Amino acid sequence: MTTARAIALNVEQVAVRFGGLVALSEMNFTVGEGEIVSLIGPNGAGKTTAFNVMTGFLDPAHGRVSYRGTALNGLKPHQIADLGLIRTFQRTSVFPNDTVYDNLLIGLHRQGRVGLFEAILGLPRARASERRLRERAAELVEWVGLERRAYDPAGSLSYGEQRLVGVALALAAEPSMLLLDEPVSGMNASETHTFVELIRNIRDRGVTILLVEHDMPMVMSVSDRIVVLNYGRIIAEGPPEAIRNDPDVIEAYLGQGAARA
Amino acid sequence: MRAAITILTLAAFASVPLWLRDPYLLNALITTGIFMIAAMSLNLLLGFTGQLSLGHIAFFGIGAYVSALTSLGFDIGLPGGFRLVHEPWPPIVGFVLAILVAGLCGYFVGLLSFRVRGAYFVIVTISFAEVVRLVALNWVELTQGPLALTNIPSITIGLPGLGELTLRTKFHNYYLVLAVAAVAYLLISRLVHSHFGRAMRGLMENETLAVSVGIDVTRTLTLAAVISAAIAGAAGSLYAHYIRIIDPEVFAFINTVTMVIMVISGGKGSLAGPVVGGLIFGLLPVMLRPIMAPEAQWIAYGGVLIVILFVLPRGIVPSLAQRFAKRKRKAAVVAVTPVAFSERAKEPA
């Protein structure tokens, strides 16, 4: 199934070290266009590090990451965002002092680029662009179901709602691929359920998704393919059924004393 | 509503020279206005990008010197035995050049210093201002050093059909400063409400998240620095042509502190903040002069800064705005701290 797809993200031989500590070694995997892939592994396995490398927040010691044929090495995070590769964050997912609506307007940065003088002079093109952004922001608020909180500061929302704002922000940037870093942590069961629907919905719009997550039932139900990391290495890769029964994976999780799989 | 308040305020300011006959007070208002423009420019950085530039007076001073030297002319020796001779140009050209040169300096300082943030950024900006002051003090051939540049001409503007008008009187200068202040206010207001302003706010609140949605840190912050420096340069030019004498003391750190006090007390991140803070702290020394020794005034100045930070850490305008706009759900440009928000969140919607 995966071979039929065009490769969107290609991670080749990526290694990261912090001082003498190996955070990632020889990491190789690909994500196909329109696929939902999950990256799992015990705490400290290097999942977030991998995310940071893919989105330009961290330079790998060696190896390369490319997205739709463009090498990402040396690009800054905002340049990678410009390629349509957008991520969310575990903790810092909103602009806390702005309203939910304004958060989305900030997130729509990539859609709103107009000239400085057009913006300052309020020329028609800038006004039209503003109008479009406001409509789009309202749509996104509605889409994640936060209309009632639209004019509340994002920092005052519940944790689960903030995660939704985070995802809406990422969507505002019009991603062609979305990297979600533990999106359902801190959500209750019904929020998680809604969120899974949301992810499927996003994928159906043609967005490729890479997910880092601890919630195994959620990962198993949503993923097309799962990549398992342990101690910075990929120990298994395959569809959910195969991963569920993989002895190495069970060992890795049991070894950590957290047999959640 | 907001526009009505702005227009009424502007009209009130415009009426002042018509009824105020005291030249001493009018003079205080003009210099206050000039510093208010500088404070607005500082607010663009401090209030809307969160970068505390404590060397802001450098751009003001550079604007003042560039404008003065353009209109006075100079004759300096260059390495290799060449001489650079500049014949005096009209002051209005100096005004434009002051904006451009200050903006250019803002570009370089921004480019270099935004690599460092927080305490480091503050110290770099202070150092920049001090180096510029030392150059102004020691490059006597160009700047006359401590002897000051004197006899700086007043700004002359050509009015279509009316010939040239030299803005020499306080009456004229008041309106000149008011016009520049209004333009600066409008420009900053348009900027912060645009796409660019949202990028700045995003960076200030959560830089990691902001870059991940495609906001370019260097570009955004440098843009803010350039515009901020250019406006400060315009204020400096106005100052040079109004006071008509400048010396290296214009770069004194205390002048930056004055701007910071204006911004902080009025409310950083609020457009009207520097205007309110500027009026209070521009006119306070005038009020205190008859009753206090200058040293005591400065003690009061420092004391008031501390008291404001303790009592009204968010500044006057945001505090008042929040009080008045409690029913309104959306407080437009008012920067509000998370603490204030959590209080607000507890209120019944």
Added chain:
Amino acid sequence: MSEFLQHLINMLVLGGTYALLGIGLTLIFGIMNVVNFTHGVLYTFGAYIMFIVVQQLGLNFFLALPVAVVAGWLLGAVIELTLLRPLRGSDIDTTMLVMIGAWIAMQSATLWIWGGVAKSVATPFPEAPLVLGPVSVSWLRLFVLAAAALLIVVTYLLINRTKLGCAMRATFQDQDTASLMGVNVDLIYTSTFAIGSSLAAAAGALLGPVYVIFPQMGDLAAVKAFAIVILGGLGNITGAVIGGFILALAEELGAGYISSGYRDAMGFLIIIAVLIFKPTGLFARSERVG
């Protein structure tokens, strides 16, 4: 060559007091995360204590130095207790602005009390300098160097060999953990600020008699302290000592071979250069493994 040797001697004398200034500031920044703009005022304060004790009270010169250290300690403790403790947990900009307010108020108070006329302090040392071959150095300056060296060693021992020092180092590493381990963080903060302030006052008391004493003398001293701290890396004590000597050398060479007008620009240029090329300071340890 002899000129160069003379510069080196001057560098040693200046460097010692610069190091004192730098250690105080770097301690306060490293442990409390406060950019202390009152540091220069405490330097001025130390110098005026010297003036009061020696010139106005007519007491012994050597007695004045410990008095200045103690007075600096007390003033520092008062500043910390009244201005910084209530703001614990505020952002670094707020505390920095409060410190700026305190600096303006205190400097203006100095000007109000003693006036702007520069004061000098009589010293018990002979006028004639000590001549060593091609170079000469005044006895006063030698004393300054010795006293500064002594204070640096005492500070070093205080931080590395005492219980208080141990608690300070723990707080520097990780405030939350230190507090969980039973360290009284409030006490550590007050002590740190007091110690840093007493070192600044000591530097002022030592250099005051070498030059003249006036209310704004601390402004440049503060900038130099910032330059030293940035050179050595914020929070790094050994770095501050080395930074102090490097700045002194740069100033001596700058004044000697470029122009004396730019002597005081050296500090700023160093700040700008370091921050552009190596923002973590020359001696900063490599980043933590995370």
